[in-house]
Amino acid sequence: MKPILSVRNLQKSYNGHVVLNIEELDFLPNRLYSLVGPNGCGKSTLLQILALLMKPTSGALLFQEQAIPWKRRELQKIRRQVTLVHQSPYLFHRCVRYNLAYGLKIRGIHGDEQHRRIHEALDLVGLSGFGRRNARELSGGEQQRVAIARALLLQPKVLLMDEPTSNMDKKSIETFDSLIPTLIEREITIIQATHLPDQPQRLGSEIIAMDQGQLVKSDSPSTSVLPIARQ
């Protein structure tokens, strides 16, 4: 199976200080990957590069085996297929429906199709009936779920999430957990950063362990991705 995203000899530095240094990493389609590691190990930096929101200092990022040229027009095309849900997502001080419709309107999706996608996305994240609520007056966990719904509306091939459950209570985490297999079935590749110790294993995730900007080598000779038995 061909990888959907790959990283080769990738480095990111801030003021000459290397914070990310990954020789080789492949993400296969329709799987869940969890980036784990201590604060500051480079998980968010890697996610931002994978989302094409940040250019690496050196090295290559490949989407479906094509090197990203980091030119605006090319980036725009691929960005439609790769979406990042930030750790503290920005939502407009308007109703949930407005927040969700915004990105669809920009892409020329109106009317019944817009309505259908919003309805389905809210249902997927367990927020049916929240359409008229002010998004900024929701709880942190609910806002996180609105942001996930907003990303799903765009029907990405790759969904990147930076600590998606950080503001969620137990019930919201359960909703989130049950969403993951549905998304995989819909052929979405999911890459998340997480601090939840048991969740990756519970969800049958591949685990990518990081420390000080590098992959933590497993016993396996060729990869630091630790496959967990699927449930």
Ligand SMILES: Nc1ncnc2c1ncn2[C@@H]1O[C@H](COP(=O)(O)OP(=O)(O)OP(=O)(O)O)[C@@H](O)[C@H]1O
């Ligand atoms: N804009 C920036 N300027 C300078 N250094 C930065 C910048 N952004 C991140 N860093 C540094 O890069 C390193 C990696 O940060 P990153 O946010 O990717 O880590 P992380 O693993 O996501 O951490 P956390 O678990 O706390 O979210 C850290 O040492 C951080 O201080």
